[in-house]
Amino acid sequence: MRSSALAGVLFACTGCSYVLPFDDDFSDGKTTHDEPCAFSFEAETRFPTAGYTQDVAIADFDDDSQLDLVVAMFDPDADATGPEILLGNGKGEFESWHQLSKFTLIARSVATADINGDKRADIAVSYQNVDPSESAGSFDTELGDGTGDLDSGQIFTVPQAGDIALGDFNGDGRNDAAVIATESVDQVADEKLYVFMNQSDGSLGMPTIYDKNELDNTMNAITAGDVNLDGRMDLAVSHWGSSSIHVMLGAADGPSYPRAVEPAAYARHAVATSARRVPDIAA
Ligand SMILES: [Ca+2]
Ligand SMILES: [Ca+2]
Ligand SMILES: [Ca+2]
């Protein structure tokens, strides 16, 4: 992880916070910070899932005030692909609860937010074709019912859907969605950004599609955060093989025309952190 937006990675510890220098790979579980603020994790615990896990998000899906997990998983041998919810017990332990299966497609990414406005956590899942030269894919929503189960939501055809960001981009109180899609044109990847604005009934409308040429770059990863503190969530898009990140500021009619910020050599993934009041972007 590299960035020129930060001098390092910001950590908050009890009684202090500091930036971890990039030359510290914390392979020893500690940082070079010389204050008594060692950074470490407890021993890992592994929890089985129904398939290979591609992405993960956290929310409370059964309204017990304990955080749960949702993973995007697939297992071609078991015809299992889609979101799987693992319910948490508040002690860092999780148990598989609910699985969905969408045959022939690979669940690629998952994100969670309240999409339909009933104050219960919903999810959005992106799917890609097993054959990367195929453009078929989809972007689905599944609606949480407050018990850990999911009801069918909407299905949009989105070619080779990838990374997802959810947030209220226009400040109307309803969460919107953005997903990166990749078509194969003459065997060359052609990325687009699909933005779905929430409608008055809590459903997502048809997408506005941003061509990669509008970003003057490829698209790889996306995340949402209010970087200018105007109450509207903004989008940060990272690129393969490039020295820039694009930020699309939320506006009344959705994300506005993007502008490039902060050179970041060969950005591979974007993460917005709310460790401080104003999110920074690490890539
Ligand atoms: Ca829960
Ligand atoms: Ca909901
Ligand atoms: Ca909105």
Ligand SMILES: [Ca+2]
């Ligand atoms: Ca904003």
